[in-house]
Amino acid sequence: MYLKRLDMQGFKSFAEKICLDFNSGITSVVGPNGSGKSNIADAIRWVLGEQSVKTLRGSKMEDVIFAGTEHRKPLGFAEVSITLDNSDSSLPIAYDEVTITRRVFRSGESEYMINKAPCRLKDITELLLDTGIGRDGYSVIGQGRVDEILSTRSEDRRHIFEEAS
Amino acid sequence: MYLKRLDMQGFKSFAEKICLDFNSGITSVVGPNGSGKSNIADAIRWVLGEQSVKTLRGSKMEDVIFAGTEHRKPLGFAEVSITLDNSDSSLPIAYDEVTITRRVFRSGESEYMINKAPCRLKDITELLLDTGIGRDGYSVIGQGRVDEILSTRSEDRRHIFEEAS
Amino acid sequence: MKKQFLEQFKLINENFNIVFRELFNGGRAGLILVDQENVLESGIDIEAQPPGKKLQNMLLLSGGERAFTAIALLFAILRLKPTPFCILDEIEAALDEANVYRFIEYIKNFSCKTQFIMVTHRKGTMEGSDTLYGVTMQEHGVSKIVSMKMGEKVG
Amino acid sequence: MKKQFLEQFKLINENFNIVFRELFNGGRAGLILVDQENVLESGIDIEAQPPGKKLQNMLLLSGGERAFTAIALLFAILRLKPTPFCILDEIEAALDEANVYRFIEYIKNFSCKTQFIMVTHRKGTMEGSDTLYGVTMQEHGVSKIVSMKMGEKVG
Ligand SMILES: Nc1ncnc2c1ncn2[C@@H]1O[C@H](COP(=O)(O)OP(=O)(O)OP(=O)(O)O)[C@@H](O)[C@H]1O
Ligand SMILES: Nc1ncnc2c1ncn2[C@@H]1O[C@H](COP(=O)(O)OP(=O)(O)OP(=O)(O)O)[C@@H](O)[C@H]1O
Ligand SMILES: [Mg+2]
Numbered sequence: 185m186y187l188k189r190l191d192m193q194g195f196k197s198f199a200e201k202i203c204l205d206f207n208s209g210i211t212s213v214v215g216p217n218g219s220g221k222s223n224i225a226d227a228i229r230w231v232l233g234e235q236s237v238k239t240l241r242g243s244k245m246e247d248v249i250f251a252g253t254e255h256r257k258p259l260g261f262a263e264v265s266i267t268l269d270n271s272d273s274s275l276p277i278a279y280d281e282v283t284i285t286r287r288v289f290r291s292g293e294s295e296y297m298i299n300k301a302p303c304r305l306k307d308i309t310e311l312l313l314d315t316g317i318g319r320d321g322y323s324v325i326g327q328g329r330v331d332e333i334l335s336t337r338s339e340d341r342r343h344i345f346e347e348a349s
Numbered sequence: 350m351y352l353k354r355l356d357m358q359g360f361k362s363f364a365e366k367i368c369l370d371f372n373s374g375i376t377s378v379v380g381p382n383g384s385g386k387s388n389i390a391d392a393i394r395w396v397l398g399e400q401s402v403k404t405l406r407g408s409k410m411e412d413v414i415f416a417g418t419e420h421r422k423p424l425g426f427a428e429v430s431i432t433l434d435n436s437d438s439s440l441p442i443a444y445d446e447v448t449i450t451r452r453v454f455r456s457g458e459s460e461y462m463i464n465k466a467p468c469r470l471k472d473i474t475e476l477l478l479d480t481g482i483g484r485d486g487y488s489v490i491g492q493g494r495v496d497e498i499l500s501t502r503s504e505d506r507r508h509i510f511e512e513a514s
Numbered sequence: 515m516k517k518q519f520l521e522q523f524k525l526i527n528e529n530f531n532i533v534f535r536e537l538f539n540g541g542r543a544g545l546i547l548v549d550q551e552n553v554l555e556s557g558i559d560i561e562a563q564p565p566g567k568k569l570q571n572m573l574l575l576s577g578g579e580r581a582f583t584a585i586a587l588l589f590a591i592l593r594l595k596p597t598p599f600c601i602l603d604e605i606e607a608a609l610d611e612a613n614v615y616r617f618i619e620y621i622k623n624f625s626c627k628t629q630f631i632m633v634t635h636r637k638g639t640m641e642g643s644d645t646l647y648g649v650t651m652q653e654h655g656v657s658k659i660v661s662m663k664m665g666e667k668v669g
Numbered sequence: 670m671k672k673q674f675l676e677q678f679k680l681i682n683e684n685f686n687i688v689f690r691e692l693f694n695g696g697r698a699g700l701i702l703v704d705q706e707n708v709l710e711s712g713i714d715i716e717a718q719p720p721g722k723k724l725q726n727m728l729l730l731s732g733g734e735r736a737f738t739a740i741a742l743l744f745a746i747l748r749l750k751p752t753p754f755c756i757l758d759e760i761e762a763a764l765d766e767a768n769v770y771r772f773i774e775y776i777k778n779f780s781c782k783t784q785f786i787m788v789t790h791r792k793g794t795m796e797g798s799d800t801l802y803g804v805t806m807q808e809h810g811v812s813k814i815v816s817m818k819m820g821e822k823v824g
């Protein structure tokens with residue numbers, strides 16, 4: 185399984201619709217401070233089911249919606265879609281390609297889809313169980329967070345080991 | 350006042366006697382990971398009276414003494430001397446040049462000197478009071494610590510402001 | 515249950531040492547169960563000894579040595595149980611130039627098993643990548659993407 | 670007592686904004702007393718708005734923006750009450766190349782008042798310095814110093 189494509193609109197600083205295609209090799213994301221690189225990592229976490237606002241660097245879930253600038257108005261919702269190549273059937277679903285979509289409105293209302301069919305967050309979490317890429321996995325290491333593997337108390341570290349066992 | 354010279358022997362990875370002369374401009378210390386750059390910053394903190402082992406990245410004060418390598422035996426004591434230019438009389442002492450020396454032995458015994466005259470840690474602390482370079486000052490910003498100015502609770506931050514007021 | 519955990523633990527421990535020795539070009543590292551009597555509840559401590567140096571408290575390691583040790587442990591876990599893709603946000607920030615090259619070389623050998631997407635400022639990481647995406651903010655506060663061929667650099 | 674604190678606070682606040690605008694080339698930043706009623710006990714909050722962006726929670730700023738904001742606050746305090754010397758250990762690690770140059774230019778203007786000694790891996794910081802000292806460990810675990818002229822680089 186690999187990540188084929190990321191589509192976003194209205195997510196944090198990505199006011200306009202953007203689309204990122206990925207190949208299965210090594211991709212580097214570069215750019216100046218504050219340009220939006222870590223926001224891409226946040227978008228991937230979020231669409232895979234992240235529920236902790238702290239992990240997304242916000243104080244409330246609404247913080248992920250484009251808040252406007254001096255010259256642009258805020259947007260009313262944020263949407264991210266991630267497309268996964270499933271030809272090896274790692275995901276327990278009968279499609280070669282799986283697109284997971286998440287949308288949140290300022291009202292707090294959320295929508296979720298798998299291959300354009302509406303579903304619940306629970307369905308996404310269950311789909312990703314045991315793949316290592318759900319929100320409890322270790323597939324996303326955030327900025328400034330690598331040292332934590334060493335400095336968390338030895339009891340907390342156990343959690344990563346149990347994930348990996 | 351400015352830092353003229355740093356002499357050390359047996360302090361952390363500086364097994365052999367070394368001497369660093371500084372001019373009053375901008376000095377950069379460079380080198381590979383683990384070569385000893387931050388240990389120089391630790392030495393400056395320590396000779397100026399730092400008492401917190403945590404700030405010195407150790408678990409006991411003995412950790413600052415050269416612990417040996419696969420091919421060298423540990424040393425029995427660590428010594429650091431810092432020489433300050435005092436021509437502007439910032440320090441309340443009648444010398445144009447002030448050298449502060451600190452020595453610690455594995456037994457835990459410590460020795461302190463100002464211009465080669467034995468003194469107590471208390472005398473060094475009092476000499477540096479109000480100069481900003483004592484152990485409570487903000488004249489040494491450690492590796493990975495600059496973000497703390499922002500992320501400490503707003504009550505802790507107050508301490509820096511009181512120092513500066 | 516306990517037997518299964520101890521087997522897994524032994525494997526991660528061995529892998530950790532192997533990866534550490536490869537990244538640091540020597541030395542050794544390991545994991546220690548704090549409470550040998552109560553293995554299923556015990557905390558886990560980490561030991562790391564760069565080549566030629568004496569084994570000391572992890573706190574005394576340099577910023578770069580700590581980051582590289584954490585990276586070794588992450589790679590050890592990934593070797594045992596690869597995730598389909600891995601997003602790494604500037605995890606090599608504390609490494610010097612020479613260590614960044616060791617880091618990206620290691621990732622290249624890994625990338626047949628796992629797809630890596632890395633946010634980076636480091637030249638070495640960029641040069642070792644197959645694709646570069648540049649993120650720009652020509653208009654203040656609005657991010658856009660520029661797809662870049664190897665050889666161009668942004669920011 | 671309260672009057673003196675408020676005067677000092679106002680000065681740091683103004684300096685913070687001035688330095689921030691110079692480093693970020695625009696925007697604004699400030700300090701806020703959390704408890705306006707109890708000024709002598711109140712905590713202090715920080716606001717920072719990079720140019721053209723909307724003022725948001727500090728947590729949403731990028732790694733580099735946070736580091737640069739912290740640096741602006743440090744310099745603001747140093748402007749008001751300079752220390753004779755300042756030891757900075759890799760504080761510009763999170764800044765991109767362009768911001769490292771803004772950082773070192775600012776330090777150059779400051780360095781008549783304060784002597785700066787910086788541990789760094791960054792080319793921009795090295796190029797802006799008057800003297801370079803190289804630390805090496807030819808023999809594992811034993812540090813030595815090499816005095817370097819500008820133009821040479823170690824590690
Ligand atoms: N909801 C939002 N609306 C608009 N802008 C936002 C929103 N959330 C975050 N931002 C902006 O995104 C920017 C941060 O982006 P990001 O963290 O991705 O930067 P970065 O490219 O990783 O930078 P660095 O190299 O410094 O880590 C901030 O300037 C922040 O103001
Ligand atoms: N008491 C001691 N005896 C011998 N070596 C020590 C002692 N204390 C620390 N060290 C060694 O010093 C090294 C760390 O040095 P330091 O933190 O100065 O590195 P650095 O040059 O700042 O590296 P980085 O660029 O990674 O931050 C470690 O490898 C550690 O083992
Ligand atoms: Mg970032």
Ligand SMILES: [Mg+2]
Pocket residue numbers: 386387388492576577578
């Ligand atoms: Mg260091």
